Amino acid sequence: MDFLTLFGIYVAVVLSCIALVCRYSGQHRSPFSRAYSLLFEVVSPWIPQCIQNICYWSMHKIFHQRNRTFVYLHLILEAAIYGEFSYEIFGFCLEMDTTLFNVCLPYFFLAIKSYVFYLCCSKDPGTLTKENHTLQLKVYEYDQKLFQEGLICQTCQLVKPARSKHCSVCDRCVLRFDHHCVWVNNCIGAQNTRFFLLYLLSVCAMAGDIALLTVDMLFHSVVRSGIMHAQYVDSDGQQQPVGLLFVIQHLFMTFPRIVFMLGFVVFVFFLVAGYTMFHCYLALVNQTSNEWFKQKGHGCQHCNPVSEHRCRTSYNPFRGFYHRGILKNLGEIVWPLCPTQKKDN
Numbered sequence: 587m588d589f590l591t592l593f594g595i596y597v598a599v600v601l602s603c604i605a606l607v608c609r610y611s612g613q614h615r616s617p618f619s620r621a622y623s624l625l626f627e628v629v630s631p632w633i634p635q636c637i638q639n640i641c642y643w644s645m646h647k648i649f650h651q652r653n654r655t656f657v658y659l660h661l662i663l664e665a666a667i668y669g670e671f672s673y674e675i676f677g678f679c680l681e682m683d684t685t686l687f688n689v690c691l692p693y694f695f696l697a698i699k700s701y702v703f704y705l706c707c708s709k710d711p712g713t714l715t716k717e718n719h720t721l722q723l724k725v726y727e728y729d730q731k732l733f734q735e736g737l738i739c740q741t742c743q744l745v746k747p748a749r750s751k752h753c754s755v756c757d758r759c760v761l762r763f764d765h766h767c768v769w770v771n772n773c774i775g776a777q778n779t780r781f782f783l784l785y786l787l788s789v790c791a792m793a794g795d796i797a798l799l800t801v802d803m804l805f806h807s808v809v810r811s812g813i814m815h816a817q818y819v820d821s822d823g824q825q826q827p828v829g830l831l832f833v834i835q836h837l838f839m840t841f842p843r844i845v846f847m848l849g850f851v852v853f854v855f856f857l858v859a860g861y862t863m864f865h866c867y868l869a870l871v872n873q874t875s876n877e878w879f880k881q882k883g884h885g886c887q888h889c890n891p892v893s894e895h896r897c898r899t900s901y902n903p904f905r906g907f908y909h910r911g912i913l914k915n916l917g918e919i920v921w922p923l924c925p926t927q928k929k930d931n
């Protein structure tokens with residue numbers, strides 16, 4: 587298989603993974619999501635209705651009902667990356683001057699990530715029940731803007747506490763609802779936002795560390811091979827020094843699995859790092875992503891507060907109703923408020 591074919595396959599696989607992650611990680615307004623919808627509109631007339639029904643049913647089952655598909659996919663991808671790292675990179679790094687501590691660091695991050703991932707999946711996010719409902723109503727005040735007093739969840743038949751939302755996937759109301767995450771198969775709410783943040787940070791650390799070690803290993807293999815000082819004969823019969831493109835092609839053909847893994851890990855790093863920064867920002871200003879999306883439509887005094895109208899002219903999250911100062915905001919993530927610690931503005 588020549589370089590271009592191999593490279594084309596790898597790019598197609600990586601782009602498919604990007605599209606899959608963007609489409610189904612709740613980022614419905616991402617360019618990939620829009621491209622997916624556009625593509626579906628174009629190709630759907632040529633797809634038989636029965637196949638469309640099966641696809642729709644499968645997608646509904648996977649993305650709109652609670653299930654562990656993405657938890658398993660997550661574990662498979664992780665096993666593949668760590669398998670490749672252990673099989674081809676770990677030993678090579680030990681042969682180089684990399685210390686044992688540095689080589690073992692990805693396994694340390696993996697242990698932390700696995701623990702917080704388990705907590706994210708299993709911890710109750712803050713479900714409202716008939717038993718705790720009266721107490722949960724006292725945790726946050728109504729801002730009378732995004733959260734109005736006296737509204738009732740038609741499914742749970744409970745008065746909605748401020749900052750709560752009904753999750754249609756889990757079929758329950760959750761206090762300080764952020765979003766439903768398919769990757770952990772759980773809602774992210776008052777009680778597990780801290781674990782979700784740690785989970786995102788640990789994934790960034792894992793991906794970043796593996797990427798650095800892999801780049802280091804590839805760099806040393808290039809130096810050892812001496813290919814940078816090699817020459818090749820061009821079509822005119824002239825000897826030419828090899829360039830960067832030649833080296834990349836050489837690495838791609840010599841270590842195809844490692845280069846593919848590196849591309850995927852770098853992609854995961856930048857994707858998750860961006861998402862982590864967004865959630866860190868939300869933690870600092872004491873907002874949930876649910877509120878952030880809604881708030882953008884409620885910043886203008888001339889807008890109807892309950893309409894879907896979007897106006898960004900006077901949106902300022904630092905004047906948000908639940909913002910209490912950065913330290914208190916972070917404290918609220920780490921130690922979720924209980925009714926006796928009612929918010930003081």
Ligand SMILES: [Zn+2]
Pocket residue numbers: 739740741742743751752753757758759
């Ligand atoms: Zn509900």
Ligand SMILES: [Zn+2]
Pocket residue numbers: 753754755756757765766767772773774
């Ligand atoms: Zn949910």
